[in-house]
Amino acid sequence: MQREITSYTEDGIYQKLYNIYFPVKKETLEILYPLWVEKRKGMNLSSRTLQRNRNHWEKYYEGTKIIRKSIDRITVDDIEIKVNGCKPPNNPRDESRVYLPEEKEKLFRQLNKRLMQMPYETDAYVVFLLFKLGLRIGEAVALKWSDIDWEAREIHIHRMESRVEDENGKLKVSICEYTKKKSPAGDRYLPLSDYEINLFQTIKRINEEAGYLDGDFIFCDKEGRTKIREVDNCIRAQCRRAGIEVKSAHDIRRTVASEMRRKKVAIEDIQWYLGHNDEATTRTYILNNQGKQKTSRQIVNALSEMNGSDVLMGTQNSRNEKSPEAF
Numbered sequence: 001m002q003r004e005i006t007s008y009t010e011d012g013i014y015q016k017l018y019n020i021y022f023p024v025k026k027e028t029l030e031i032l033y034p035l036w037v038e039k040r041k042g043m044n045l046s047s048r049t050l051q052r053n054r055n056h057w058e059k060y061y062e063g064t065k066i067i068r069k070s071i072d073r074i075t076v077d078d079i080e081i082k083v084n085g086c087k088p089p090n091n092p093r094d095e096s097r098v099y100l101p102e103e104k105e106k107l108f109r110q111l112n113k114r115l116m117q118m119p120y121e122t123d124a125y126v127v128f129l130l131f132k133l134g135l136r137i138g139e140a141v142a143l144k145w146s147d148i149d150w151e152a153r154e155i156h157i158h159r160m161e162s163r164v165e166d167e168n169g170k171l172k173v174s175i176c177e178y179t180k181k182k183s184p185a186g187d188r189y190l191p192l193s194d195y196e197i198n199l200f201q202t203i204k205r206i207n208e209e210a211g212y213l214d215g216d217f218i219f220c221d222k223e224g225r226t227k228i229r230e231v232d233n234c235i236r237a238q239c240r241r242a243g244i245e246v247k248s249a250h251d252i253r254r255t256v257a258s259e260m261r262r263k264k265v266a267i268e269d270i271q272w273y274l275g276h277n278d279e280a281t282t283r284t285y286i287l288n289n290q291g292k293q294k295t296s297r298q299i300v301n302a303l304s305e306m307n308g309s310d311v312l313m314g315t316q317n318s319r320n321e322k323s324p325e326a327f
Contacts, residue, residue: 029067033057042171043163096245098255098289103244104131110242120210123226123234125203126219130249132199133190134256134274137249138162141226142175144216148192148200155196157275158187161228173227179275186275257285 003020007013040050061067066078099107111124126140133140138160147156160179163171179186192200203218212220219226232249239246253274260270271282288295 026070026072028070029061032071033061033067039171095288095291096247097251098258098287099247099251100289100291101294102291103242103247104255106242106244107238110238114238120206120212122203122206122212122219122221123231124238125199126226126231127235127238127249127252129196129199130252131256132193132196133157134253134260136160136180136253136275137228137231139179139186139275141217141219141228141231143218145204145218146216147218149189150197153192153197154189155192156187156189160186175225183275183277185272185277188272188275190273254285254287255289257282258287258289261286262289 005013005016005020007016037050037053040053064080066074069078108128111127114121115124129135130137130140133155135157139157142159142161143155143157147158149155158179159175159177162174162176164174164176166172200218207213207220210222212222214220214224217225221230235249235252236246257270257274260273261267267279267282267286270286271279274282274285276282290298
């Protein structure tokens with residue numbers, strides 16, 4: 001059936017032809033949001049991230065007219081920006097995003113207690129390694145024995161677990177031969193101390209005794225290669241049992257960066273160690289991991305020589321000045 005198309009401009013004609021041959025589906029945010037949520041649930045995201053997504057939907061979208069409007073008909077005029085409601089950036093010294101010393105020690109004690117009860121459960125060793133190498137959790141579970149150079153005492157980080165689409169467009173867990181966002185900075189060689197060498201040797205012994213095997217992968221259990229979700233569950237469960245705030249594997253990564261900086265390691269070296277593309281990203285990982293009380297004591301002690309008043313300090317006037325009685 002023929003259809004007459006008219007327009008005052010050539011661009012208008014092209015646009016109308018495009019709309020005929022490539023019609024836009026009349027989808028709305030109200031229809032797409034539940035589908036988006038289901039896809040996010042299969043992406044190994046933390047429960048905290050998913051909850052934040054729900055909070056944003058409820059706060060900014062739910063109950064508004066825009067979610068029922070066809071996406072192709074949404075215009076700038078439909079978008080309402082509430083300036084007064086904008087949330088300020090996160091406090092760069094936010095202690096909830098790193099493990100404080102007492103939290104770290106409690107978690108370590110709980111993990112060691114767990115290993116005493118279940119010596120062949122290697123998930124705990126992954127957590128210990130994260131606190132030393134500051135790896136992304138996906139990088140840790142993708143490590144292979146061939147990545148370790150025992151003589152040079154270093155390990156090659158160059159792959160990670162991720163979710164990729166299969167031929168049917170469905171997401172599946174897979175090992176990718178690259179790190180996050182295929183960043184060249186992620187391909188790095190990290191030094192190993194005696195602690196990490198001993199940890200890997202312990203894992204090798206456990207794998208041999210328990211019969212754990214999945215190709216060349218270092219971290220395995222009776223089901224095969226250890227997955228991100230297993231380690232993430234381990235961290236959260238042991239945090240709860242240790243009686244501390246539940247924090248993520250990425251919070252461990254921030255803790256490592258913060259501790260390195262506290263020990264005067266240069267920013268560019270921390271950037272290389274974490275596998276970041278730029279220094280700006282690394283700086284967002286450096287937080288106060290000592291706790292407010294210890295930080296306050298350090299500040300007070302650092303400024304102790306700035307005390308100028310003898311009267312306030314209750315000390316004798318030691319300066320070469322005449323006392324009030326001399327006048």
